[in-house]
Amino acid sequence: MLEGQCLCGRVKYRYEGEIEKTIICYCKDCQMAQGSIFGWNSPLQKSEFEITHGIKFLKEYFHTPNKARVFCQECGSPIYSYRVDVPDIIRLRLGTVTQGHLPVPSEQAYIQYKPDFLHIDE
Numbered sequence: 332m333l334e335g336q337c338l339c340g341r342v343k344y345r346y347e348g349e350i351e352k353t354i355i356c357y358c359k360d361c362q363m364a365q366g367s368i369f370g371w372n373s374p375l376q377k378s379e380f381e382i383t384h385g386i387k388f389l390k391e392y393f394h395t396p397n398k399a400r401v402f403c404q405e406c407g408s409p410i411y412s413y414r415v416d417v418p419d420i421i422r423l424r425l426g427t428v429t430q431g432h433l434p435v436p437s438e439q440a441y442i443q444y445k446p447d448f449l450h451i452d453e
């Protein structure tokens with residue numbers, strides 16, 4: 332089980348399953364969306380994910396027509412994304428997790444955008 336929240340705490344969520352793999356993505360979209368070096372995400376079953384507080388604070392942003400980026404419109408924390416054509420799977424933004432086990436990343440994508448000073452074992 333996993334729990335998490337946005338920065339301001341208005342949005343809280345729970346995931347009943349276990350996180351099996353985590354992914355780091357250095358693509359420019361992830362860097363801009365997170366305001367940082369990479370996005371750290373995990374694909375989850377939406378059926379086991381529940382927003383327990385503050386669903387009214389969530390807003391969806393479509394940078395591309397097929398992908399919704401869902402964030403807290405009060406504090407701006409990215410919470411998850413999903414593809415419109417794969418609605419059963421969400422990609423949770425793992426920096427928002429407050430409780431539960433997060434495995435070491437098993438995949439790093441778009442490493443051509445990874446800064447040289449950062450060293451993460453594959």
Ligand SMILES: [Zn+2]
Pocket residue numbers: 337338339340341342403404405406407408
């Ligand atoms: Zn918030």
Ligand SMILES: [Zn+2]
Pocket residue numbers: 356357358359360361362370
């Ligand atoms: Zn990315």
